Each structure stands twice: as structure tokens, then as C-alpha cells.
Amino acid sequence: MVFTIMQGEKVIFMKNFFNSTRNQTLRSSVKGAILQGLAPDGGLYVCEDLGTSPIDLHTLLDLTYEEMAPIILSSLLPGFTKEELKTAVSNAYGNSFSTKEITPLQSVGNDYVLELFHGPTSAFKDVALQMLPQLMSLSLKEEPDKKVMILTATSGDTGKAALCGFQDVERTGIIVFYPKDGTSKIQQLQMETQEGKNTGVCALYGNFDDAQSQVKSFFQSLGKGEIAHDENLLFSSANSINIGRLAPQAVYYFYSYMQLVKQGKISLFDEVDFCVPTGNFGDILAGYYAKLLGLPVHKLIVASNANHVLTDFFQTGVYDRNRPFHKTLSPSMDILISSNLERLLYYMSGKNAPYISELMDSLNTKGSYEIKPELLTQLKELFYAGYSTDEECMQEIHHVFNTYGYVMDPHTAVGYHVMKEYQKQHNDHPCILLSTASPYKFSAQVYEAIEGTRPTVDEFELMELLSKRTNTSIPKNLAQLKTMPVLHDDIVTKEQLKDYVLSKTEQLLSK
Numbered sequence: 001m002v003f004t005i006m007q008g009e010k011v012i013f014m015k016n017f018f019n020s021t022r023n024q025t026l027r028s029s030v031k032g033a034i035l036q037g038l039a040p041d042g043g044l045y046v047c048e049d050l051g052t053s054p055i056d057l058h059t060l061l062d063l064t065y066e067e068m069a070p071i072i073l074s075s076l077l078p079g080f081t082k083e084e085l086k087t088a089v090s091n092a093y094g095n096s097f098s099t100k101e102i103t104p105l106q107s108v109g110n111d112y113v114l115e116l117f118h119g120p121t122s123a124f125k126d127v128a129l130q131m132l133p134q135l136m137s138l139s140l141k142e143e144p145d146k147k148v149m150i151l152t153a154t155s156g157d158t159g160k161a162a163l164c165g166f167q168d169v170e171r172t173g174i175i176v177f178y179p180k181d182g183t184s185k186i187q188q189l190q191m192e193t194q195e196g197k198n199t200g201v202c203a204l205y206g207n208f209d210d211a212q213s214q215v216k217s218f219f220q221s222l223g224k225g226e227i228a229h230d231e232n233l234l235f236s237s238a239n240s241i242n243i244g245r246l247a248p249q250a251v252y253y254f255y256s257y258m259q260l261v262k263q264g265k266i267s268l269f270d271e272v273d274f275c276v277p278t279g280n281f282g283d284i285l286a287g288y289y290a291k292l293l294g295l296p297v298h299k300l301i302v303a304s305n306a307n308h309v310l311t312d313f314f315q316t317g318v319y320d321r322n323r324p325f326h327k328t329l330s331p332s333m334d335i336l337i338s339s340n341l342e343r344l345l346y347y348m349s350g351k352n353a354p355y356i357s358e359l360m361d362s363l364n365t366k367g368s369y370e371i372k373p374e375l376l377t378q379l380k381e382l383f384y385a386g387y388s389t390d391e392e393c394m395q396e397i398h399h400v401f402n403t404y405g406y407v408m409d410p411h412t413a414v415g416y417h418v419m420k421e422y423q424k425q426h427n428d429h430p431c432i433l434l435s436t437a438s439p440y441k442f443s444a445q446v447y448e449a450i451e452g453t454r455p456t457v458d459e460f461e462l463m464e465l466l467s468k469r470t471n472t473s474i475p476k477n478l479a480q481l482k483t484m485p486v487l488h489d490d491i492v493t494k495e496q497l498k499d500y501v502l503s504k505t506e507q508l509l510s511k
């Protein structure tokens, strides 16, 4: 059995256990949940006690990111000691980020932009994926014979950030699947050039949802015992379905809020809005977790692109993935199944696991579900949702650069547009916009948005041009890609994924 760790009698006596969103009797300790990723029934791990003991905001005043993180994390991940978390945080952020604030907050007009992209791969996902391997290593300590294989589907940024986080981490291996032609050139190059003896990268014919469903179904087959493998081998995920990936993201909500307090922009306990460019619903869910922990959040604004399944959902209560899939300028948000919404619905429905199970069955079989009107009303109190077209996104990049001299990537620009739309109706709280990628990952689009034309030169020359035009500097990790050799060029069909995983796993973990 793969999923026996930490389950059983040992756990039943624990207060702070995690259970599946679809079945409250499927329990695990936090370490077990992190090692497993997805619960064996396909549900997501949630902690019953979340929000029962709020964090005293006074204790966070004047703390650095690294001081604040263990406090937030120990509330979200009961089962780790403060000491363990302190060490993990310092290993994760000690010298891998290019700014000492880790996630600096910038003023842009009357709004605030929280820059989450100063990590080693210039993706906001670094914040979580520098931490996850640390949490996994701690979890593995209690399982001395075990090894973990990380399987991850990526729409672009997760892949590289996860590879970078897990590179050469003892007793772990990682394989990343990305949709062929579904990521930007730079994103693809970032993955193809990944070093490390335990890393694998593979393109998959299909879009991101195909990649994600294939990986999910691999886990489900494992859960049912349908895939034979060494019993000391655990498969896990680095997607935001993993609670160890989600939790570190709540920290920057607190950190940015405290920055505003510190700068005298707000008083402690004033409410603020957050606007989040959203795909899999992980980042914004962390904002909801922050609110449950006592952060004064007024509205959470869900920003989508042309794949606006979430906008429709928050307006109508119907989640319907049966629609055309659009490739947009913000590829990391080209997603029709936002997995982490399941966790929100779990908490908002009063932890009604049978109800969530019903909804998710309907999503699996019909591709859609409809929530009860009372639940929708509740959701609307806290969430606002909107979307931006590619054209609007380009206009915002242009406008914000011309007006404020600030350069945004397309994902951030989608968020900016939706934030402005929201503010046309309600402009009574300060808003923090989460900026999820470096503009240099999308130099061509950003340059074109600013200048109106796109010269026919390669990605690297475009970075140079963008740098000169905007007087900002190219992140080192991106500039370096130019001279790095391609080390991965595998490609598979959906049908081949399972066999690929098994043979690659053997190869990577035996090194």
C-alpha cells in the first residue's frame, strides 16, 4: 500500500489532522498529507481546525518575511515544530531570492503591487516551491526507507519552479509534464535546460487540463492500488493541490498587509482588498486561508483571462468546463479546471464532504456542477470575479507603463484590468494586486504592448530591448538561459504517460 504512512490509529488521536474534502474519515497527519499530495479518493487535504485560533496581528508588526513565515506556517501546518519551520524557511529563502524583502510591495498610483517574482525562476511559484521540498524532506525524516517521486503538470511556471526547488534534494525525484506548445518559449527553455540528476521534463500532446487530468488520474489509479511499484516509493505532487505548496502562499498576504501598516498607509485592523490573477485557484485560496487566520481581508478579487470559467461561476453558481479552451497571452491562467476551488467550497459549505463529493462527481462525469443559491450568496460576499481579454491586457500594460512608469507582465495586467473594473463600482478599500510573473518572461508581448510593434528578433534580444526601453534589469536566471544546453526533449501522448512515469522514475531514483 502506498498511502499507509501516518494513517490509521496513530492519527485518530491527533487534534490537528487533515482529511479529504470528499470524505472526512480519510485522515492523515500534515506530514502524510504533504508526502501524498492528493488524498487517495482524489479529494484535497484540508485541516478541520483551520481558523479556530486566529493569529494575533500585533505579534507580526515589524517582522521580516523570514520571521513572519514560521508563525503563519505553524498555524496552517500543525504537526511541524516552530524550530523545524524556522530552519525550513531560512533554507528556502535565505539566499535564493534577489530582494531581501522576498516579496516587495510597490506603489502604482493609488494601488499596491505585490511583486512575487523575485525568486530563482522569476515566477511567483518560487515562493511556495522553494518551501515545499523543505517540508517534504522534514516529512521524509520519519520514513527513513522511503523515496518520493514528484509528478507535476504545469501550464508554464510551476514546472520550472518545482524543478528548481527539488533539484538534487535527497531521496526525491521529479517529473514535470507541460502541454506541447502551451507555454512561452522562455518557459519551455527554462524547463528544457534544467540540471540535476533527479529531474525529468516531458512535453505532452494536449493542453494544460489534459496534462493535469492525466497526472491526477495516475494518482487515482495509485490510490486504488492499480499500479504496481516498490512499496518504499511514494508518488506525490508539487501542484497547489499539495497543502505544503499552498500554505507558504498565505505568508505574503500577511507580509504585504503589514508593509502597508508599517508605511502608515493603513492602521492595524483596517480592511484591504486583494486582486489575484487566477488559474488553479491556489494563490487566491491562500488569501482566503489568510482571512480565516484573522487577516482583515475585505474582498478577494478573482481575475481571469478569456478562459473565464471562474468569472461565470461566481456570477451564476454554475461551474461549467464545457467550453472552448483559449490560448491567451497569460498562459499560466489558461485553465478550465481550478482544482483548489474544491477547498473553498468545502469550508464555505460548512465542511460538507458528501456535498463536495457530489459536486466533484458531477464535474468528472458531466464537466459541470451547480452550487446551492445560499452558498453562492455567501461566496459573493467575499469574492468578486471578472476577466480581461488579451486586448485589454495589452492596453493595461501600455497604460500603466505610460502613466506610472511601471512594467507589468500579462498575468499581472489581467489582474490590473479586473481590479480597475471592480474599483469603478467600489473604491473604498486599498487594494493589493498580486504580481505573478516577471515581465521578462513575456518580453515580446510586453515590449509590443509598450511600443506598439514587435521587432522580429529572438527572445533574448527582446529582453535587451525591453530593458533599454523601460530602464529595468533582466533577471539573471533568464539572461543565462541563452547559453545553457537543452537537456530534456521527451514528448508523450496521454496514453503513454503512465509507462513513461514508471520507467523514468526508476531511472531517476536509481542515480
Ligand SMILES: *Cc1c(COP(=O)(O)O)cnc(C)c1O
Pocket (backbone or CB within 6 Å): 123, 124, 125, 157, 158, 240, 277, 278, 279, 280, 281, 282, 283, 284, 332, 333, 411, 436, 437
Ligand atoms: C500559476 C500562475 C498563476 C495562477 O495561480 P493559481 O494559484 O494557479 O491560481 C497566475 N500567474 C502566473 C504567472 C502563474 O504562474
